[in-house]
Amino acid sequence: MKLDAKIPSGPLTEKWDNYKFEMKLISPSNKRKYKAIVVGSGLAGASAAASLAELGYNVDCFCYQDSPRRAHSISAQGGINAAKNYQNDGDSIYRLFYDTVKGGDFRSREANVYRLAQVSNNIIDQCAAQGVPFAREYGGLLDNRSFGGSQVSRTFYARGQTGQQLLLGAYSALSRQIGLGKVKMYNRTEMLDIVVVDDRAVGIVVRDMINGKISSYAADVVILTTGGYGNVYYLSTNAIGCNVTAAYRAYKKGALFANPCYTQIHPTCIPVSGDYQSKLTLMSESLRNDGRIWVPIAKGDKRPAAQIPEDERDYFLERKYPSFGNLAPRDISSRSAKEACDDGRGVGETGVGVYLDFADAIGRLGKNVIAERYGNLFDMYERITGEDPYTVPMRIYPASHYTMGGLWVDYNLESTIPGLFVLGEANFSDHGANRLGASALMQGLADGYFVVPYTVGNHFATKGPAGVDTTHPEFKKVEEEVKQRTEKFLSIGGNRSADSFHRELGTIMWDNCGMGRNEAGLKKALEMIPKVREEFWQNLKVLGKNEELNQALEYAGRVADFIEFSEVMCHDALDRNESCGAHFREEYQTAEGEAMRNDNDYLYVAAWEYKGVGQKPEIHKEPLEYENIKLATRSYK
Amino acid sequence: MNLTLYVWRQKNADDKGRMETYQANDISSHMSFLEMLDVVNERLLTDGIEPIAFDHDCREGICGMCSLVINGNPHGPEKGTTVCQLHMRHFKDGDKIYIEPWRAKAFPVIKDLIVDRSAFDRIMQAGGFVSVNTGGTPDANAIPIPKENADTAMDAAQCIGCGACVAACKNASAMLFLAAKVSQYAYLPQGQAERTERVKNMLTQMDLEGFGNCTNFYECEAVCPKEISVKFIAKLNREFLRATVKKP
Numbered sequence: 001m002k003l004d005a006k007i008p009s010g011p012l013t014e015k016w017d018n019y020k021f022e023m024k025l026i027s028p029s030n031k032r033k034y035k036a037i038v039v040g041s042g043l044a045g046a047s048a049a050a051s052l053a054e055l056g057y058n059v060d061c062f063c064y065q066d067s068p069r070r071a072h073s074i075s076a077q078g079g080i081n082a083a084k085n086y087q088n089d090g091d092s093i094y095r096l097f098y099d100t101v102k103g104g105d106f107r108s109r110e111a112n113v114y115r116l117a118q119v120s121n122n123i124i125d126q127c128a129a130q131g132v133p134f135a136r137e138y139g140g141l142l143d144n145r146s147f148g149g150s151q152v153s154r155t156f157y158a159r160g161q162t163g164q165q166l167l168l169g170a171y172s173a174l175s176r177q178i179g180l181g182k183v184k185m186y187n188r189t190e191m192l193d194i195v196v197v198d199d200r201a202v203g204i205v206v207r208d209m210i211n212g213k214i215s216s217y218a219a220d221v222v223i224l225t226t227g228g229y230g231n232v233y234y235l236s237t238n239a240i241g242c243n244v245t246a247a248y249r250a251y252k253k254g255a256l257f258a259n260p261c262y263t264q265i266h267p268t269c270i271p272v273s274g275d276y277q278s279k280l281t282l283m284s285e286s287l288r289n290d291g292r293i294w295v296p297i298a299k300g301d302k303r304p305a306a307q308i309p310e311d312e313r314d315y316f317l318e319r320k321y322p323s324f325g326n327l328a329p330r331d332i333s334s335r336s337a338k339e340a341c342d343d344g345r346g347v348g349e350t351g352v353g354v355y356l357d358f359a360d361a362i363g364r365l366g367k368n369v370i371a372e373r374y375g376n377l378f379d380m381y382e383r384i385t386g387e388d389p390y391t392v393p394m395r396i397y398p399a400s401h402y403t404m405g406g407l408w409v410d411y412n413l414e415s416t417i418p419g420l421f422v423l424g425e426a427n428f429s430d431h432g433a434n435r436l437g438a439s440a441l442m443q444g445l446a447d448g449y450f451v452v453p454y455t456v457g458n459h460f461a462t463k464g465p466a467g468v469d470t471t472h473p474e475f476k477k478v479e480e481e482v483k484q485r486t487e488k489f490l491s492i493g494g495n496r497s498a499d500s501f502h503r504e505l506g507t508i509m510w511d512n513c514g515m516g517r518n519e520a521g522l523k524k525a526l527e528m529i530p531k532v533r534e535e536f537w538q539n540l541k542v543l544g545k546n547e548e549l550n551q552a553l554e555y556a557g558r559v560a561d562f563i564e565f566s567e568v569m570c571h572d573a574l575d576r577n578e579s580c581g582a583h584f585r586e587e588y589q590t591a592e593g594e595a596m597r598n599d600n601d602y603l604y605v606a607a608w609e610y611k612g613v614g615q616k617p618e619i620h621k622e623p624l625e626y627e628n629i630k631l632a633t634r635s636y637k
Numbered sequence: 638m639n640l641t642l643y644v645w646r647q648k649n650a651d652d653k654g655r656m657e658t659y660q661a662n663d664i665s666s667h668m669s670f671l672e673m674l675d676v677v678n679e680r681l682l683t684d685g686i687e688p689i690a691f692d693h694d695c696r697e698g699i700c701g702m703c704s705l706v707i708n709g710n711p712h713g714p715e716k717g718t719t720v721c722q723l724h725m726r727h728f729k730d731g732d733k734i735y736i737e738p739w740r741a742k743a744f745p746v747i748k749d750l751i752v753d754r755s756a757f758d759r760i761m762q763a764g765g766f767v768s769v770n771t772g773g774t775p776d777a778n779a780i781p782i783p784k785e786n787a788d789t790a791m792d793a794a795q796c797i798g799c800g801a802c803v804a805a806c807k808n809a810s811a812m813l814f815l816a817a818k819v820s821q822y823a824y825l826p827q828g829q830a831e832r833t834e835r836v837k838n839m840l841t842q843m844d845l846e847g848f849g850n851c852t853n854f855y856e857c858e859a860v861c862p863k864e865i866s867v868k869f870i871a872k873l874n875r876e877f878l879r880a881t882v883k884k885p
C-alpha cells in the first residue's frame with residue numbers, strides 16, 4: 001500500500017487557500033441529500049457536526065455519555081493556543097507552526113501543522129462570537145498566558161476550565177442544530193463497528209446502552225472523533241470511559257493506525273496513593289508558570305519540605321534547562337521527574353513524586369493573585385489529597401495524558417478507508433512525537449470547524465452519494481458479528497472482572513511501554529500481552545444480560561480492544577530504534593540522558609495494517625519531508 | 638474503616654425499586670467515594686450479584702455525569718464538591734450511608750442510581766446558544782468586554798449540568814440551571830440579539846419537561862458543586878420580566 005498524504009502543491013503558506021479554491025462545491029439545494037455520521041461529541045465531534053449541519057448536510061451524531069456536553073474535552077483545564085499575537089511579543093502563524101513542529105520533535109507533517117496554525121486565529125474568533133467567556137484584561141480585551149514549550153504568551157483561557165467553556169460553546173452550536181432538526185443526536189449509544197462496502201465507509205453498528213439493542217446507521221461519510229487511548233495504561237488523566245474501541249474497530253476494517261507508540265505522559269498530575277486508584281488527576285500545566293519544581297539534593301531525604309533549606313534543594317528543570325526552566329516541554333519535564341525519583345530523591349510517602357512549590361510566587365505576587373490564577377486547581381488538589389497547597393508544596397508525578405498516535409489520515413483528514421474521516425485526538429495528524437500544551441483543543445476545533453466542512457464537502461462532490469442503506473447484507477453481517485461478540489462476553493462465565501484485566505494490562509504497558517522503553521522490555525510485554533488476552537477470553541466474568549443497561553458489558557468490550565491494541569503499540573515502539581519526543585528508547589540517549597533522534601532512518605510516520613489477532617501488523621511508512629524547516633536537535637537548554 | 642451501605646437498586650424504568658444493604662469493609666480513607674463503590678462492586682461480582690450501576694466519567698468534578706444522593710444530600714456532605722471528588726476521609730468507621738439516585742419527575746430512573754437527564758439537553762436546544770454559524774465572525778478583540786462582566790458571565794457559565802439543583806429542590810425546579818445559561822449570555826454583548834427570545838423559549842421548555850417552579854428555598858445553591866449563586870435566579874427573573882413587557 002502506498003500512502004498518499006495528498007498534500008497540495010505550492011508554497012507552504014498558500015497550500016490551504018489554493019486547495020480550498022480547487023475543491024468542488026455542492027449547491028445549497030443538494031446539500032440536504034447528503035448525510036454524515038459523526039461519532040463523538042467532544043470538541044472535534046461537536047464542532048464538526050454543528051458546522052456540517054449549518055452548511056445544510058444531515059448529521060447523525062453519537063456519544064456514549066448521557067449528553068454530548070460531557071465528552072472528555074470538558075476536562076481540559078489550561079487553555080488553547082492561537083497565533084493572534086495580541087500580546088505583541090513576537091508571535092506569528094509561522095512561529096506557532098515552527099514551535100509545534102519542533103515541539104513534536106520533527107515527526108509531524110509540515111503542511112498539516114501550518115494549516116493548523118493558520119486557522120488557530122479563526123477558532124478564537126468563532127468561540128468569542130459564541131459567547132465563550134474567555135479571561136479578559138481590565139481594558140476588556142482578551143488575556144493570554146504562556147504554556148510549556150513556548151516563549152510567547154499565546155494561550156487563551158477561561159479560568160482553569162478552558163475545555164469546559166470551549167466544549168459548551170461547541171455544544172451550544174450543536175444543540176441549536178439539534179433543535180433545528182439538522183442533527184439527530186444519539187446519546188448513550190456506543191459505536192461497536194464500522195461498515196465498509198465496496199471500499200467505502202458507509203455506516204456504523206451501534207449498541208443502545210439503555211436497552212442493549214444493536215442496530216445500524218448508514219450515511220455518505222463516517223467521521224470518527226472518538227478521542228485518545230491514554231487509558232491503555234489503566235491509570236491516566238482521561239475520563240473513565242475513554243477508549244480505543246471505535247478507532248480500533250476501524251483499524252480492524254482496514255484503516256491504518258499511525259504512530260501508536262507516541263503517548264504523552266504529562267508531568268503535573270497528583271501521584272498515585274493506593275492500589276484502589278481508578279484515575280489520576282491532572283494539575284494544569286499552567287501551574288508551571290508560577291510553581292517551581294524541585295526535589296531534595298540528598299537521596300532519601302524525608303524531612304518535610306519546609307525544613308529543607310534552599311541550598312539542599314535541586315530545582316532540576318531550572319538547572320538542566322536554564323532558558324525554559326519550569327516551562328520545558330512535557331516529555332522532557334516528565335522524564336526528568338522520573339529520573340529524580342528513580343534516583344531515590346522522590347518525595348511523599350511513596351517516594352514517587354516531586355514538589356511543585358508556590359512559596360516564591362506567593363511571596364512575590366501575594367496569595368490573592370495566585371488564588372485568582374489557580375484557585376480552582378488548588379481547591380481540587382486539597383479535596384483529593386487533604387493538603388493545602390498555599391502552605392505545603394504540591395506533590396506531582398507524571399501520568400498518561402494524551403495520545404499523539406491515532407488513525408492515519410491524509411491532508412483531508414481521511415483515513416485509508418475512503419469515506420472514513422478522523423478528527424481530534426483520534427487521528428495522528430499534527431503533534432508528531434510530542435504535543436505542546438494547549439494545542440489539542442486547538443487541533444480538535446480546527447479539524448471540526450475549519451477543515452472537515454471543506455474536505456467532506458469535496459468528498460461528497462467528487463464521490464457522490466454512497467447509495468447504500470442498512471438493508472445491505474454487509475450491515476446484517478456486521479450486526480451479527482457484534483451480537484455474537486456481546487453474547488460471548490456474557491457466556492464466558494469465568495472469575496475475573498474486566499477491570500482486573502485492564503489493571504493488569506495497564507501495569508504491563510506502564511512498565512514496558514511508558515515513559516521509558518527498551519528492546520528487552522518491549523519484547524517481554526509482547527510475550528505477556530497475549531497471555532492476558534487468552535486468559536481474558538477464558539476467565540472473564542460479566543453478569544446480567546445484553547438487553548439492559550450493563551456497564552460491565554460495555555467495559556468488557558473496551559478492555560478487549562485495549563488488550564489487542566496494546567500489542568500494536570509495542571510493535572511500533574520496538575520498530576522505532578530512536579528516541580524522539582515522548583518516545584524515549586533508553587538505548588538511544590546521550591551521555592547526559594537526552595533523547596537521541598535518528599533522522600536518517602526514522603524520519604517517517606509508521607502506519608500499521610491489521611493482519612489478524614496476535615499477528616504482527618504490517619508497517620507502511622510515510623516519509624516526512626521538511627521543505628521549510630531545518631531539522632535540528634531539539635534543545636530547550 | 639467498615640461501613641454499611643443502603644443502596645437504591647432498580648432493574649429498569651418499570652421496576653419499582655428498593656433499598657438493599659451491603660457491607661463495605663476495609664475501606665481506605667484516601668479513596669474517593671466512587672472508588673469505594675468500585676471496590677464494593679468488585680466484591681459483589683465475586684458473590685455473583687450484579688454490580689451497582691451509577692453514572693460517572695471524568696472523576697474530576699467537571700463532566701457533570703456523577704449524580705448520587707448521599708444521606709439525603711445530592712453529591713454528599715462536602716460543600717462545592719461533586720461526588721466523584723468526595724473522599725472517604727469525610728466518613729468514619731461504622732457509618733451508615735444511604736445512596737440514592739436524583740429524584741425528580743423530569744429525571745426518571747433508568748437503572749439503580751442512573752437517571753435520564755435529557756430534559757436538560759432539550760432546554761438547551763430551545764435557546765441555550767448564540768445563533769452564529771461557523772466562519773465569518775469578527776476578530777475576537779473587536780468586541781471588548783469589561784472584565785467584570787466577563788467574570789460574572791464565567792461565574793454563571795461554570796455550571797456542569799449535573800442536575801443536583803433539581804434533585805435538591807422541593808419543587809424539582811430547574812431554575813438555577815436555566816439561570817446560569819441565561820445569565821451568561823445576558824452579561825455578554827454576544828447574547829444581546831436573542832436575549833428576549835432565549836429566556837422565553839428556555840422557560841417554556843422547562844415547563845414542558847415537568848420541572849417545578851422556584852419558590853425561593855435556595856436548596857439548589859447549597860448543593861451546587863460549582864457554588865453557582867442564586868443571584869442568577871434573580872437575574873433570570875428580571876430577564877423574563879424584561880422579555881414579557883417587551884413587545885415583540
Ligand SMILES: Cc1cc2nc3c(=O)[nH]c(=O)nc-3n(C[C@H](O)[C@H](O)[C@H](O)COP(=O)(O)OP(=O)(O)OC[C@H]3O[C@@H](n4cnc5c(N)ncnc54)[C@H](O)[C@@H]3O)c2cc1C
Binds near residue numbers: 163190227423442444
Ligand atoms: C485532564 C485533561 C486536561 C487537558 N487539558 C488540555 C488543555 O488545557 N489544552 C489542550 O489543548 N488540551 C488539553 N487536553 C487534551 C484535550 O482535552 C483532548 O485531546 C481533546 O479535548 C480531545 O477532544 P476530542 O474531541 O478529540 O475527543 P473527546 O473530547 O475525548 O471526545 C470523544 C467523544 O467520542 C465519544 N466516543 C468515544 N468512543 C465512542 C464509541 N465507541 N461510540 C460512541 N461514542 C464514542 C465520546 O462519547 C465523546 O463524545 C487535556 C486532556 C486531559 C485529559
Ligand code: FES
Binds near residue numbers: 720721
Ligand atoms: S464524574 Fe465527572 S463530574 Fe463527577
